Amino acid sequence: MVSSDDGCTALSIECRQHAPIPLDVSISTRAGELLALIGPSGSGKTTVLRSVAGLYKPRHGRISVGGESWLDTDKNIDMSPQQRRVGLVFQDYALFPHLSAVDNVALAMLDVDSVTRQRRAEELLARVHLNGLSHRRPSQLSGGERQRVALARALARDPKVLLLDEPFSAVDRMTREPLKQELASLHRALDIPIVLVTHDIEEAQALADRICVLNKGNVMQIGAPDDLRLRPRTVGVARLMGQDSIAAAEVLGATHIRCGSYILEVGSVGDHEAGAKVTVLFPADCISISDVGAEHTALANYLHGRIVEIVATGDFKTLLMDFDGLVLRLKVTAREAAQRNLAVDAKIAVALDPEGVHLMRAE
Amino acid sequence: MVSSDDGCTALSIECRQHAPIPLDVSISTRAGELLALIGPSGSGKTTVLRSVAGLYKPRHGRISVGGESWLDTDKNIDMSPQQRRVGLVFQDYALFPHLSAVDNVALAMLDVDSVTRQRRAEELLARVHLNGLSHRRPSQLSGGERQRVALARALARDPKVLLLDEPFSAVDRMTREPLKQELASLHRALDIPIVLVTHDIEEAQALADRICVLNKGNVMQIGAPDDLRLRPRTVGVARLMGQDSIAAAEVLGATHIRCGSYILEVGSVGDHEAGAKVTVLFPADCISISDVGAEHTALANYLHGRIVEIVATGDFKTLLMDFDGLVLRLKVTAREAAQRNLAVDAKIAVALDPEGVHLMRAE
Amino acid sequence: MDWQAFSLTLQLAAWTVLLLVPCAMLIARALAWGRVPMKSGIEALIMLPLVLPPTVLGFYLLVAFSPQSAIGGTIKSIFGSAPVFSFTGILIASLIVNLPFAVQPIQRAFEGIPRNVREAAFVSGLSPWQTMRRIELPLAWPGIVSAIALTFAHTLGEFGVILLIGGSIPGETRVLSIAIYDRVQAFDIAGAGVMSAALLGFSLLSIAIVHTLARRRGTGAHGFQ
Amino acid sequence: MDWQAFSLTLQLAAWTVLLLVPCAMLIARALAWGRVPMKSGIEALIMLPLVLPPTVLGFYLLVAFSPQSAIGGTIKSIFGSAPVFSFTGILIASLIVNLPFAVQPIQRAFEGIPRNVREAAFVSGLSPWQTMRRIELPLAWPGIVSAIALTFAHTLGEFGVILLIGGSIPGETRVLSIAIYDRVQAFDIAGAGVMSAALLGFSLLSIAIVHTLARRRGTGAHGFQ
Amino acid sequence: RDDKAATSPSAETQQQVVPTVAAAASLRYALEEIAARYTKATGKHVKLTFGATGNLVHQIEAGAPFQVLFAADDKSVKKLAAGGNTDGEPVVFAQGELSVAAAKASPVAIDSELKGLREALAAGKVKSIAIANPETAPYGRAGREALEASGLLKEADPLIVTGENIGQTATFVSTGAADVGFIARSLAVSKELEPLINSASVNPEWYKPINHGMAVVKGASPDAKAFADFVRGPEGRGVLEANGFSVPKS
Numbered sequence A, B: 001m002v003s004s005d006d007g008c009t010a011l012s013i014e015c016r017q018h019a020p021i022p023l024d025v026s027i028s029t030r031a032g033e034l035l036a037l038i039g040p041s042g043s044g045k046t047t048v049l050r051s052v053a054g055l056y057k058p059r060h061g062r063i064s065v066g067g068e069s070w071l072d073t074d075k076n077i078d079m080s081p082q083q084r085r086v087g088l089v090f091q092d093y094a095l096f097p098h099l100s101a102v103d104n105v106a107l108a109m110l111d112v113d114s115v116t117r118q119r120r121a122e123e124l125l126a127r128v129h130l131n132g133l134s135h136r137r138p139s140q141l142s143g144g145e146r147q148r149v150a151l152a153r154a155l156a157r158d159p160k161v162l163l164l165d166e167p168f169s170a171v172d173r174m175t176r177e178p179l180k181q182e183l184a185s186l187h188r189a190l191d192i193p194i195v196l197v198t199h200d201i202e203e204a205q206a207l208a209d210r211i212c213v214l215n216k217g218n219v220m221q222i223g224a225p226d227d228l229r230l231r232p233r234t235v236g237v238a239r240l241m242g243q244d245s246i247a248a249a250e251v252l253g254a255t256h257i258r259c260g261s262y263i264l265e266v267g268s269v270g271d272h273e274a275g276a277k278v279t280v281l282f283p284a285d286c287i288s289i290s291d292v293g294a295e296h297t298a299l300a301n302y303l304h305g306r307i308v309e310i311v312a313t314g315d316f317k318t319l320l321m322d323f324d325g326l327v328l329r330l331k332v333t334a335r336e337a338a339q340r341n342l343a344v345d346a347k348i349a350v351a352l353d354p355e356g357v358h359l360m361r362a363e
Numbered sequence C, D: 001m002d003w004q005a006f007s008l009t010l011q012l013a014a015w016t017v018l019l020l021v022p023c024a025m026l027i028a029r030a031l032a033w034g035r036v037p038m039k040s041g042i043e044a045l046i047m048l049p050l051v052l053p054p055t056v057l058g059f060y061l062l063v064a065f066s067p068q069s070a071i072g073g074t075i076k077s078i079f080g081s082a083p084v085f086s087f088t089g090i091l092i093a094s095l096i097v098n099l100p101f102a103v104q105p106i107q108r109a110f111e112g113i114p115r116n117v118r119e120a121a122f123v124s125g126l127s128p129w130q131t132m133r134r135i136e137l138p139l140a141w142p143g144i145v146s147a148i149a150l151t152f153a154h155t156l157g158e159f160g161v162i163l164l165i166g167g168s169i170p171g172e173t174r175v176l177s178i179a180i181y182d183r184v185q186a187f188d189i190a191g192a193g194v195m196s197a198a199l200l201g202f203s204l205l206s207i208a209i210v211h212t213l214a215r216r217r218g219t220g221a222h223g224f225q
Numbered sequence E: 001r002d003d004k005a006a007t008s009p010s011a012e013t014q015q016q017v018v019p020t021v022a023a024a025a026s027l028r029y030a031l032e033e034i035a036a037r038y039t040k041a042t043g044k045h046v047k048l049t050f051g052a053t054g055n056l057v058h059q060i061e062a063g064a065p066f067q068v069l070f071a072a073d074d075k076s077v078k079k080l081a082a083g084g085n086t087d088g089e090p091v092v093f094a095q096g097e098l099s100v101a102a103a104k105a106s107p108v109a110i111d112s113e114l115k116g117l118r119e120a121l122a123a124g125k126v127k128s129i130a131i132a133n134p135e136t137a138p139y140g141r142a143g144r145e146a147l148e149a150s151g152l153l154k155e156a157d158p159l160i161v162t163g164e165n166i167g168q169t170a171t172f173v174s175t176g177a178a179d180v181g182f183i184a185r186s187l188a189v190s191k192e193l194e195p196l197i198n199s200a201s202v203n204p205e206w207y208k209p210i211n212h213g214m215a216v217v218k219g220a221s222p223d224a225k226a227f228a229d230f231v232r233g234p235e236g237r238g239v240l241e242a243n244g245f246s247v248p249k250s
Ligand SMILES: Nc1ncnc2c1ncn2[C@@H]1O[C@H](COP(=O)(O)OP(=O)(O)OP(=O)(O)O)[C@@H](O)[C@H]1O
Pocket: A020, A021, A022, A039, A040, A041, A042, A043, A044, A045, A046, A047, A048, A091, B139, B140, B141, B142, B143, B144, B145, B170, B171, B172
C-alpha cells in the first residue's frame, strides 16, 4: 500500500486504462506537498487532473485524499466533482462567460453569505493583481487576465486539493513572479496537496517539492527536482529537465566508461555490467571549464576540444562544444564567457566531475 | 516617416485610441525581421496583433506591409482580413471544432488544388510534430497539440506577415525546442516580418531580432535584446527583461553616483545632472564575484556584504546579496556556487564593472 | 372588438408559457446531456403534436376529455367536471400542442453550452441545481426566449384544437382566433379585420419586447472565446 | 387510405423545406451577425405567421391570391392562373406559415458560433461565402436540422390555412390533414384513424432520421473547449 | 384511376371533365348517395367537397373551381348571386329538419317536446348543450330558436357550446362531450351516427324553416348543370327525402 509513512498520504492517484487515452499512473503525495506534473504535450497531464477532479473517470482507478476515498472503481465509489472539493484551474480557463470576474470567483463560494462572498472574491482578485477589473466579463479581459481570474476562482473554494493546469502560461514574467510567490506562500499556509502542471522546468524546480514526469500516460520518474535533473532515469526525462549533454557510451568496469575516444572515470556504473551499452548524461554541474594549454592531459576526465557554436540568451550563453565527437552543451554566464574569451572555433578544455556523470539505459 | 532606411519597411503599425482599449503604438519592422512583443498581461499585445490581422479596428491607425496600405483610417482604407494575408496563431487557438487537425490546416489553403492541399497540410502537421494525430478533432487533442495545429494552420496560408500570439505557451520544453528551431529556420527562409508575442523572455531573446515592450498600450522601448536587457529605459522594462538588481541612487558627477553608503564609479551618467535622483540597474554582466578578504577596498566599485538568500533552480542558484542596504541579485551556475562555497550568511564581495552600470530616471 | 376574447387569449398564452417553459427546460436539459434511453424516440414523441393536424389532435382530445371516457371520467370524479369545453381543457390542449415549440429551441441552447464551462461549475461546488440556475439558464437564455416567444405567439394564434374542444363559450373558451373565425364566417370582414389587427399589433409588440429582453440578458453569453 | 393525399402532403412538405430552409439560413445569418437596421422589427415580422390564427392568415391569403386582387391578378397574368386553390397556392402559404419555424432555430445556432472561430476563418483566407459553407453551416448544423424537422413536421400537419385557401380539391390541394378532417366530419373515425396513424408513423420516422443525422454531422460541433 | 388522373399531364382537362361540387356539411350523406346514383345513371362523375357554408362562399368568391354550391341556408347563395358569381338565380332545393340528440350514455332523455331536457336541466344533470354557430349555421340558428320557443333558453344559455358547423356539432354530441345537442336530422338518421345517439325531431313550430339554397357558379360546365338538375329531379328528391329533408314543390 502507498500510505506507509504515517498514514497521512494526502493525495493518492492510481489510474489504469488502455483506450481511448492510455493511462498507467500511480502517484501519491503528502499533505502540504507541491507536486509538479511535467511531460510532453499529450502525455496525459490534463487527463490526470481531470480524473482527480472527477471530470474524467478512468476505466480502473483509485483516488483518495486524506484517507477519504474519492474514486475506487473496484468498490464502485465515485464521488461527484461537487463532493470532491478541489480547486482546479483549467488549461483553457473555462470561465463563466456571462459573469463578471468577481462573480466568477464569488460563485465558487455559494456556501458563504453573499456579503462575505463578494468581499472575499474581491480580495482574491486583488491577490492575483486584478484590482479594478473585477467587473469586466471574460470576453473583455486579456488572456493573462482571464487566467488569473481562473486561479482566483480555484482558490475561492477552500479546496482539499489544488490542481493547477499551467496556471501561469499566459502571464508575463512580471505578473508571474508575484503569482508564484502567492502560490508559494499559499503552499506554506495551506496544508493541502497541490498538483501543478507546467511546461516551465525552472518553475517546476523552483516551486515543487517533487516532480513527476509523465510520458504517454506512464509515470517515467517521480522525485525531488535535483534527483530528476542529476539522475534522470531515461533520456526523455533528462531532456525534459533541460539536460542536453548526452552521449552514448560503453561500460568498461566498475568506475570507467568509454565515450567516443575518451575513457572516463565515473562515480559508479550502478548495476550496468561491463561491456553494456549505456547512455550517459553530463549534468552541467559536473562540467567545469579548465584553462587550455595547462597540461592536465594525464588527469582523468580532462577533455579538450573546440567551441562549435555559442547561442546568447540574455545574461547567459550556451556553448556547444565538440570533444572528438563527444558533444557537450554548457550554459555559462555572459560574464564568465567574457572573462574566458570564449568564442566560436576557440579551443576549450573541460574537466568532468566523475561523481556527477550519470549513466542511463541505452536509448 | 518611418521607412527611412531603404524604403523596404516590411510592416509598419500605428494605432491610436483612448477607449475602450487604450493604444498608442508605432512600430515598424524590416522584412525578415522577427519582432518579439512583450509586456505585462493586459498591455494590448493581442489587440495589436488583431489590428494587424484586420480583426480589430483602432479609432486612428495606419498599417502597411511592404508598401501596401492595409489600414489607413485617414484615407478610409480598411482591407478585410481575407485580403491581408496574415498567418495568425490565436492566443486561444480558435481551431475549427468540427474539422480534423489536417482539415483545419488544409482549409487555410483553399486556393490550392485539393490533393496538394491535403499533402501540404500533412507536411505542415509533421513539421509541428503532430504526425499520426492528423485525423483527430480539436476536442480530442491536448492543449499543446491544439496549439501546434493552430501554428500549422497559420503557416499554411503562405502569409505576408506572421503573427504569433504565444504560440508555445502550452507546449513542453522538449516539444518547444524543435518548434522554435522550425520558427528560426522559417524566419531565415521566409522574407516576411514575424511578430511574436511571448511571456518567455529567454525565448524572446533567443529568437527575436528586436524586442518591443508594451505597457498599457504604449511602446515603452523597442530595440535589440541586449539593448533592452542592459540599457532598459525604465524600471518596468528592466524587470520585464528579468533584471532585478535595481537600486535608488544620486548622481554625484559625470562618472560617479552615490548608492546607499557606497560611491560608485559609472561609465557615464548620461544626461542626468549632478544631484539628480536616479534609479540604477546593475545587469548581471557587470557583477563579478571577488575573493573575500583580499584587500581591494580601495578599488572603485568593490562591495562587500552578506548572502541573504540562495534560491536553487536547476543548474543555477540565485543569490540575494546585501551590501549595506544595497541589495543585488545574481544568478550563478551551481558549479560556481559550489566552487566558491557560497552559502546563506556567508560573506561575499563583488566588483561592479563601471561600464555596465545603467542609470534610469527615478521611479 | 371582443375584449373578453382578447383577455382570455392573453390568459391562455400566459398560462401556457408559465406552465410549459419550466417543464420544457427540464426535458430539454435531460435530452441535451442526460443519459436518456431511447433518446431519438422521445425526441420524436415530443415533436408529435407538431405533426398531427390540430383538428385530429383536437378530435382525439375531445374523445379523451368527454365525461364518458376513462380520462375525462377520472378528471370529472376528481375535479367535479370534465375538462372538455372549459378553460382548463383548452389550456391542457395548448400545453400539448406547444410542447415541441418549447422544447426544441431550449434543447439546442443547452447543447450549445461548452462542456468545460459546466465542468467548471461542478468543480466550483455548484450542485446540479445551482449549475442550472446560475450557469446553464443564463447561457441558454436566448434559446429560452425563443421558446417563450414561439410558445406565446403560437398560443395567441392557436385555432384548430381549440375549435374542436372549446365549444366557443364566451369568457371561457372563445379565444380571439375563434372569434375572428366566427366574424369571417359571418361575412363580417371589417370586424375580423379589427380583431386581427389588434392581435397582430399586440403580438408584434410582445415579440419585440421579448427579443429585446433576450439581447439584454444574453449579452456576453455568446462571448465564448 | 387516401394515397393521393399522402403523396401530395409529402410533396408539399418536401418543397417547403427545400425552398424555405436555404432562405431561412440567409435571413438567420444576417440577423445573427449582420448590421441589420431595425433588427427587432424584422424579427417580430418573421414571427408574425406564427401569431396570426391560421384561418385569419388563410383568409387574407385567399383575398390576396384571388384573381381579382392585385397580387393574384399579377400572378395570373404571368403564370396564366391565380395561385389560389392550386398546389402553388398552398405551397406559398406553407412557406409563409413556416418562416418562423425555419428562421428561429437557425438564427440561434448561428449566434452560438464563437466569434473567434469565424475570425480564424477570415484570417485563413476564407471568403464570407466559404466561411459560411465550411465553418458556419457545419457548426450551425443542429439548428438547421431543428429547422428542417420543425418545418417538415409542421407542414405535414398544417391544416388551418390550407383549409381556407386550398378548398380540398383531390390531387391538387387535399392534403392528408384535410382528408383526415373530412373523414372525422363524416364520422368515419376508423378511416381518420388509419390516416392519422400513417401520418404519425411517417413523421416519427422522418424526425428520427433527421435527428440521427443531426447527431452524426453535429458531432464535435459542441466540442468547443 | 382517379389518383393517376390527378397527377398525369392531363389533370387539367380531367378536372374540367369531372366537375367539382361544393356542399354544406349537413348535406353530406344525401349528396354522396345522389352522386353515386348520378354516376350509375349517366356514367359521369362529380367531385364532392364538403365544408362550412361560409368558407365555401368565400372560396367561390376568390375563384375556387367549384361549379355548383349546395348551401346550408339560402342567405349565402343569395349573397353569391348578388356578387355576380352565379349563373342564374339561386333556388331553394330542400328544407332541413332540426333534431335534438344525445349520446347513448347521456343522462338526458330525448323527445320532440324537449321534456327530457327540461327535467335534466332542472335536475342540474346537463353540463353542456351543443348547437352550431347560430350566426353562421342555419341549424344553429334553429336550435337557438327551439330553445327559446320551449322556454328553456334562460337556463340553457350558459351551457351552450357552439360547433364551427353542424358536422362538428354532431361530433360534440356523438362523442358524449356535450350532453345534448341540436343537429340536422339528415345527420341524425345517417347510418354512421344513428347507432351512437338517441335523437328525435324537434317540434317544427319552434323554429323558422331551414332553407337549403343551391346555385350554379358562373362559367359552370354543362355537366355540372346536369348534376344540379339531377339533384332536383325525381331521383334526387327521393334521396333527399329519405335522408330527412323535405323538398319544396317548385
Ligand atoms: N476525446 C479524446 N479521445 C481520444 N484521445 C484523446 C481525447 N482527448 C484527449 N486525447 C488524447 O489524450 C492524450 C492526453 O491528453 P491530455 O490533454 O491529458 O494531455 P496533456 O498532457 O495535458 O497535454 P498538453 O500538455 O498538450 O496539454 C493526448 O494525446 C490527446 O490527444
